[in-house]
Each structure stands twice: as C-alpha cells, then as structure tokens.
Amino acid sequence: MEGVPAIFPCEKDRAQFRQYAELPGVELYQAHISRYAFEPHTHEAFGIGTIESGAQRFRYRGAQYTAPTHSLIMMNPDELHTGESACEEGWRYQMIYIHPDKMASLTGDRGWWFNEALRTDARLAQPLSQRLSALWLAESALARQSLLIDLLAQLRPMARMAEKGKEQAGHRFDLVRDYLRDNLAEPVRLEELAALVSLSPWHFLRAFRAHFHVTPHQMLMAYRLYEAKLLLARGMTAASVAASVGLSDQAHLTRAFAQRYGITPVRYQKQVRGA
Structure with missing residues (x-):
C-alpha cells in the first residue's frame, strides 16, 4: 500500500x-x-x-x-x-x-x-x-x-454465565474508569480524577495502579485508541478521528495507534473497509 x-x-x-x-x-x-x-x-x-x-x-x-x-x-x-x-x-x-x-x-x-x-x-x-x-x-x-x-x-x-438478576458489585474506581471513557476528547487532570473518589492525587495514583495495573493516562489512551478503531471502521478520516478522540493531530494518532495495534490507522481502515 x-x-x-x-x-x-x-x-x-x-x-x-x-x-x-x-x-x-x-x-x-x-x-x-x-x-x-x-x-x-x-x-x-x-x-x-x-x-x-x-x-x-x-x-x-x-x-x-x-x-x-x-x-x-x-x-x-x-x-x-x-x-x-x-x-x-x-x-x-x-x-x-x-x-x-x-x-x-x-x-x-x-x-x-x-x-x-x-x-x-x-x-x-x-x-x-x-x-x-x-x-x-x-x-x-x-x-x-x-x-x-x-x-x-x-x-x-x-465460560461462566452471570446468574440472572444478580449483578456484580462495582468498585469505586469504576467511576473514574467511566469518567475517562466519557471524556476522551477532554484534557483530564490528575486532581479531578482523584476528587471523584475523594483521595489526594498521591494516594489516588497509587491505589489506581494497584487496582487496574496501569496509570490513568495509559487507560485514557487505551480508550481513545479503541474509539479511534470504531470511527475508522465507520469511514471517518484519520485527521477527524484524531480530533474526535482528543489527540493533537493525525501524526499523533498514527504513532499512538501503531504502538497499540501494530498497524497505522490508514492501513487498518483500508483492511476493515475493504472487506
């Protein structure tokens, strides 16, 4: 290509x-x-x-x-x-x-x-x-x-199946995870994430890493790039996708996408749209 x-x-x-x-x-x-x-x-x-x-x-x-x-x-x-x-x-x-x-x-x-x-x-x-x-x-x-x-x-x-009518209890950091997913395009700061669960930034970062085994930034980037995959598969241009998921430009999207998925956004789009 x-x-x-x-x-x-x-x-x-x-x-x-x-x-x-x-x-x-x-x-x-x-x-x-x-x-x-x-x-x-x-x-x-x-x-x-x-x-x-x-x-x-x-x-x-x-x-x-x-x-x-x-x-x-x-x-x-x-x-x-x-x-x-x-x-x-x-x-x-x-x-x-x-x-x-x-x-x-x-x-x-x-x-x-x-x-x-x-x-x-x-x-x-x-x-x-x-x-x-x-x-x-x-x-x-x-x-x-x-x-x-x-x-x-x-x-x-x-596989196991969840029992009908029985929901798993959530963790308080699920609120932070959902906030990151809902604010992909926004500049997120550590203190605002910590405030969601009433912790200091220092204690929050340590506890978040212990629970999810990644940093908040790594999780945010993972969500941004997964959303980028969905938008690319729908036919949106790489430049528009970058802006939609909070990345600075198409070059930033290309570098980050390739680091996570081993393929450029343009090549990924050609493969899934071509099928």
Whole structure:
C-alpha cells in the first residue's frame, strides 16, 4: 500500500484485520510478531484466540502469562493487556473480538465471563484454531454466520454465565474508569480524577495502579485508541478521528495507534473497509 509507512521493526511481521457487514460487533485478526512489543491496550469486546506457532508473553489483570504454541487465550472485555514475543522466532496467532451484546444476541446467554486467560491444551486450541481459519476464509455471509455459532458452541463450556438478576458489585474506581471513557476528547487532570473518589492525587495514583495495573493516562489512551478503531471502521478520516478522540493531530494518532495495534490507522481502515 503505497504511502502507508511500515510499522514493525522486523519485515517479517504483519497484522491483518477483517470485519463483515453481516457480523456487526465482530472483528477478526491475524498476525505474526517477532520483535514488536504492544503497549497496554483494551478492547470493549471478548478477545479469543490461539497461538499458531512460537510463544507470546502478555500481562493481563496484574499477572504475567506465557502462551506457547497450540494454546488458547480468552480475555474479557475492557481489560488492559500487553503483548510481546517469548521466543526468538516470535509468535503467529489469530484472534476474534466479539462485543458482549453480540455474544448475548447470538447465544441467548448474558454475562459471559472467562475466569482463565490462558489454557495450554492443544485439544482445546486446535479445533478453535480451525474454526477461526475457516471463518477468515469463508466466502459467504451464511457460512461465516454458521461458523461463528459453531465457534461459540466450542467456547461455551469454558465460560461462566452471570446468574440472572444478580449483578456484580462495582468498585469505586469504576467511576473514574467511566469518567475517562466519557471524556476522551477532554484534557483530564490528575486532581479531578482523584476528587471523584475523594483521595489526594498521591494516594489516588497509587491505589489506581494497584487496582487496574496501569496509570490513568495509559487507560485514557487505551480508550481513545479503541474509539479511534470504531470511527475508522465507520469511514471517518484519520485527521477527524484524531480530533474526535482528543489527540493533537493525525501524526499523533498514527504513532499512538501503531504502538497499540501494530498497524497505522490508514492501513487498518483500508483492511476493515475493504472487506
């Protein structure tokens, strides 16, 4: 793609995204990464995938994981995480991102949740890997819809469901998280976040890091860039997206987007809009 700068330091590395009109709330992803380290980022969707070769190291919910070949990764929505190679040759993997509302509408079950982020069992990972590959290559809407249902049926035994009528108790920092999400384009200051939970900035920052395992700025940037993905997928120009999510200009968006997702905003847009 002429005019789109290379992002990965290693020429073997690549990342590809794909979306389909008949599967709103679903995004497919395939990549090979050897030298690149993804900064903390989030998806307001379930992130489910398999390691096809090599090994990945990632941080999720304050714990460090190493995922070898033929392992299964299951991340819950809105959880910040990282990613980097755990071996010399890097890792090749594929993922599917499914919005919780889409998961519920397809299955009739609300409150999906995965207690385990990693399962190192080839008997579980390989059938899911085959479904993901088939979904990526399927040529008709009906085939893709059917394959997605089959994939969810494979995942269902590994998930737990929230009890009907029973809501999980929130944490007081959820108020701060929601404030950041609702004020993406605004200049946010530490003292105003601390005031939301009646703490001094010093105590707030320490407690926030202990709870979410990232700083407020890292969380804000993760939300900004996730929103940028949604706007790019709708066809908004990169310059307009940058302004909408509170970044200084298109160059700032390009640098930050590539650091989180390993691809430029323009290239991402061409991939998902092209499908």
